Amino acid sequence: MATHKNIYDEKELNKCLQDDKKRAAAFSFIVKTYSEQLYWHIRRMVLTHEDADDLLQNTFVKAWSNIDKFRGDSQILTWLYRIAINETLTFLNQRQMQSVSLESDEGSIVERLESDTYFNGDHADALLQQAINKLPEKQRIIFGLKYYDEMKYEDISKILGTSIGALKASYHIAVKKIESYLKENN
Amino acid sequence: MRIENNKYRKSNPFGTPEGYFEELHNKVMEQVLQQQQPKQKNSGIWKKRIIEYAAVAIFIVAAGISLFNYTTDKSHTYTATYESEEQLIEDFIDNYPIDEYILYSYLTSTDTGF
Numbered sequence: 693m694a695t696h697k698n699i700y701d702e703k704e705l706n707k708c709l710q711d712d713k714k715r716a717a718a719f720s721f722i723v724k725t726y727s728e729q730l731y732w733h734i735r736r737m738v739l740t741h742e743d744a745d746d747l748l749q750n751t752f753v754k755a756w757s758n759i760d761k762f763r764g765d766s767q768i769l770t771w772l773y774r775i776a777i778n779e780t781l782t783f784l785n786q787r788q789m790q791s792v793s794l795e796s797d798e799g800s801i802v803e804r805l806e807s808d809t810y811f812n813g814d815h816a817d818a819l820l821q822q823a824i825n826k827l828p829e830k831q832r833i834i835f836g837l838k839y840y841d842e843m844k845y846e847d848i849s850k851i852l853g854t855s856i857g858a859l860k861a862s863y864h865i866a867v868k869k870i871e872s873y874l875k876e877n878n
Numbered sequence: 879m880r881i882e883n884n885k886y887r888k889s890n891p892f893g894t895p896e897g898y899f900e901e902l903h904n905k906v907m908e909q910v911l912q913q914q915q916p917k918q919k920n921s922g923i924w925k926k927r928i929i930e931y932a933a934v935a936i937f938i939v940a941a942g943i944s945l946f947n948y949t950t951d952k953s954h955t956y957t958a959t960y961e962s963e964e965q966l967i968e969d970f971i972d973n974y975p976i977d978e979y980i981l982y983s984y985l986t987s988t989d990t991g992f
Contacts, residue, residue, distance in 0.1 A: 723903050728899055732892070741898075
């Protein structure tokens with residue numbers, strides 16, 4: 693996966709993860725390297741810092757618990773993204789079932805974000821987040837990975853197990869929906 | 879309206895508490911190392927010793943049972959005394975697995991050898 697952070701030798705890191713004595717240090721390096729990137733992805737999905745913090749911690753704890761199953765077939769970041777996305781989707785589904793979804797509360801996302809201590813954007817930023825939150829979950833994920841994380845379709849395909857053609861179509865539809873929403877609500 | 883234009887810029891409008899990522903790293907590693915500790919406690923020399931102690935304990939229990947059975951058998955063979963033939967039969971039925979046919983033959987015959 694082409695990211696500016698991916699400058700270490702992935703093979704060497706994988707070796708360290710399989711070594712009992714070096715595993716904790718290697719994992720510490722992974723947490724330091726990928727925390728921010730994963731945090732922002734989760735945060736855009738769940739919007740609040742508290743939820744994003746919980747989910748990111750769960751992501752890393754699950755990754756650690758299953759570290760022996762990671763054989764380096766996929767890149768570490770791809771593997772972490774999969775765990776993070778699964779954790780986030782489970783959380784969103786549970787929240788939806790408990791009927792406290794932010795999405796179910798029409799028009800409130802802008803207000804909530806504008807009153808959030810850890811939201812630094814203006815009204816236009818909040819409106820954009822509300823438009824993104826109107827998308828179906830998978831489209832939101834694809835939009836976030838492409839638009840904000842600037843990932844290649846090939847890499848998104850490895851994370852989500854979706855064909856590149858389907859990803860392109862999904863992203864295109866997502867952009868059109870967001871633009872349409874912003875036009876109507878501006 | 880294009881989301882790439884200046885108004886809807888690709889900036890990050892979200893923020894975190896100060897020093898959050900450093901604190902997160904510490905929290906995660908603390909949880910991770912706590913998970914690792916129970917594995918270490920059960921491994922190494924203590925695990926080997928527990929197996930050795932268990933083997934010795936099983937041997938002692940097995941030897942004890944064998945000795946008990948041996949002395950119990952001896953009491954039946956050499957020390958038991960019976961005041962009557964009926965008492966002997968009752969003891970036999972209570973303590974030994976016996977074929978019903980043999981028992982029937984004994985009770986209906988006088989020359990079974992008992």
